[in-house]
Amino acid sequence: MADIMDMLTGITRLVKTTTLNHQEATSVVLQLEVPAPVHDVWAACTEADSIQKWFLPISGDLGIGGRYALEGNASGEVLDCNAGRSFRVSWVMGQGPDSELLFTVTPTNVDHSLVELAHTSTVDPEMMANYGPGSVGVGWDGALLGLQHYLRGIPTGPQHRPAPEIMNPFMAASSEAWADAAIANGANPGDARAAARRTTAFYTGTDGQGAS
Template sequence: MNTNESAGPTDSATPTEIEVLAAQADVVDRGLSISIEGDTQHTVQTISQTYPTTVADLWDACTDPARLERWFAPVSGDLELGGRYAIEGNASGTIEKCEPLSSYSLTWEFAGGISYVTVRVTEADAGARFTLEHSHSGEAGAEFWTQFGPGATGVGWDLSLLGLAFHLVAGTGRPENENEWVTSAPAQEFVRTSSTRWGEASIAAGTPADEARAAADRTTGFYLGQPPTE
């Protein structure tokens, strides 16, 4: 999967992390579809962002373990078609499809469940566009979905795209101490905004507004280690 090509921001006016964080929530596109067949609910979350780099560099950032560790997390395993991967402290799975410089798909195995993730890299007017699609099928009306909605995974993906922005735009990477970083006021505001936006996506997908907003509030509380706002 790795093309072993690396680049990065070189502009002397490279934005700072604070500037990147302040703009991040508004430069990300989020989508959600929900369908129910019998007792099964199918959800597809989509999140995408354009970065000021080339397709080759963005692909490399998403496939080279050394770069993934800088903005996402340590990833080990056989990162080739059919290989098994493991994300430190998170999911593992199998790489099911790979079209170099274009897309890859993998199983997302976490907490005894399995879902599916596809990453696409495409050309864009202002650089290269990253798009992630996360598909899941489960019991309709499941307690976890009712409690947290799409923000449970959506906020996590938002934080990942923020890390990628730090890497490709600010030239840094994910915070060294993420637990300490998330207690800062700007980071907490970002989490609140991300959770709210996923609540809005849930409403657009057909969830009753009061249920979607309550789930978003609980998601915010979960990520910030705080009780939800009544």
């Protein structure tokens, strides 16, 4: 429990208002230093056999212009790649809004790297008001937890998902951290905290729906 909460507090979170495909969009940005050299991080995030061990099974063509699909989750196209440093993909979930993911990894020393994830989407204003950036950010906090465990050699992936009594406090703390980031971006504090509570209820299944 202490390990995953320590990881959570080690993430830097930013919320930015931007544009995507000429429409107003929101970016959630996560930065985390991980205990692995760049080449190991890059392999973990770009090789299908590795991705499925800490995230989800993936199929398709992972080269530029190729299309991929994550089992039960997003699909999209590989838009750009700077091998060993960054890649950008479209990120589509069902009939959801336009969305892109930019991944960057930078060495901080010989055996540590800084990972940055920026997920930009043209989120429906009503959804953003109801759930805030945590609607996307909580899921990425969980993904970075899986990545860090994988890089440390700790069993991870869907089959090793921690029990609810461990993950629910993690998701509640993640929701609150995203409320902090929203407030720093100019959101009304009361509205941001209320959105965080709704996000926590969604991810923990206490709103009657549960996370997808």
